[in-house]
Amino acid sequence: MHDWITAPSGRQDTEDRIAFDTLATARRALDGTVVAPLVHLGVLDVFGPDAERFLQGQTSAQVGLADGDLAPLTVFCTPKGRMLANAQLLRVDEGHYRLLMQRDLVQPLAEHLGKFAAFYKARLEVRDDLALIGLIGREAPALAEVRLDLLPPAIWHQAGDADVQLLAHPGPRPRLLICLATERASPLWARLAEQATPVGNAVWCLHDIQAGLAWLTPTHRDALLPQMINWEALGGISFKKGCYTGQEVVARAHFRGQVKRRLVRAQLEGSELPPLGSPVETVDGKSVGEVLAAELDADEQVEILAVLTTKEELGPLRVAGQAFKQLKLPYPIERLDPESLAAKT
Structure with missing residues (x-):
């Protein structure tokens, strides 16, 4: 193929x-x-x-x-x-x-x-x-x-x-x-x-x-x-x-304003790629999100996209036994009308 x-x-x-x-x-x-x-x-x-x-x-x-x-x-x-x-x-x-x-x-x-x-x-x-x-x-x-x-x-x-x-x-x-x-x-x-x-x-x-x-x-x-x-x-x-x-x-x-979960970027302290759908867990094992995408970066560490709850303070998190470090998204979480994209051209 x-x-x-x-x-x-x-x-x-x-x-x-x-x-x-x-x-x-x-x-x-x-x-x-x-x-x-x-x-x-x-x-x-x-x-x-x-x-x-x-x-x-x-x-x-x-x-x-x-x-x-x-x-x-x-x-x-x-x-x-x-x-x-x-x-x-x-x-x-x-x-x-x-x-x-x-x-x-x-x-x-x-x-x-x-x-x-x-x-x-x-x-x-x-x-x-x-x-x-x-x-x-x-x-x-x-x-x-x-x-x-x-x-x-x-x-x-x-x-x-x-x-x-x-x-x-x-x-x-x-x-x-x-x-x-x-x-x-x-x-x-x-x-x-x-x-x-x-x-x-x-x-x-x-x-x-x-x-x-x-x-x-x-x-x-x-x-x-x-x-x-x-x-x-x-x-x-x-x-x-x-x-x-x-x-x-x-x-x-x-x-x-009823969105209870949001997409975040994160890096895991490890090189084990978690399967899609893997839970993001708190220190006491409570699932507060899921992995949507995961790849190895240039330093052979895992970077992921995950959907996390927005309703509580989460504290330290882990995925597949690897510590979870949240990274900054490259865009603000605010509405971007596609009409404005067309207007700029």
Whole structure:
């Protein structure tokens, strides 16, 4: 499935992880520019004359803002406001939208949305024929410009056309994501690897953690409100649009201040990666949160994103027997309207 990556020096450790025999550590992204295969992400396309109207009733984004320039974050919820998937929304062409999300949620979301798409002139397609490539580092924008002939966009914006899309994501180093057909991926990967060190996608996932950006996985599907992963602070919820599934609960939690858990960054004093869903515990063993993401950083220590209760003083915490040190998020916990992101361009 990923022969375009693994043929030279990579190996597929699991369905959603690829590693390299070269120096493929997080430290490479600190010292230079790296290229990573983003096999943990997947794509769901929505086509048709009613695609915009259909999505408008299902997702937290103001779909009209996805205009081929702004590519806003969004989320799909149950009627009770619990997240089924969060995603980045792109407009690829007239009547053609693209959702980028964690790969294991693509098919479940397609099945969920398919129950409603039947009432619209809209169809859903899981895109197994697309490749996603990430660039990280100071030279990433220049490398993308040379190899793709595209000016890198601002964060949460897009450049390109219906054949190739270039997206900018936040992080401690410049980050760009390339989406294109799989048959075009092999030659592009080879050209990028001439000037950037190939690394496993764990490095990209680490930068998501350091950006305070949590992508929902099956472990927490239908379990969390969007605000519990700080989605409104990242511009992932429009409070200015009309109704969508789960909107009443999401809006009430925001306007009444009823968010009982919040996403935090932390470092663990150890190198044992905890499984997703691992409890965050107090010294007396009480569970006060759960791990949403975990990766090894440049010093071979674990960095995590976790959802913690906001209702009590917690004191010292541990995860899998490792001491928990909370780190600062790179954004304030306050509402960021996606409309303001569009207005700045």
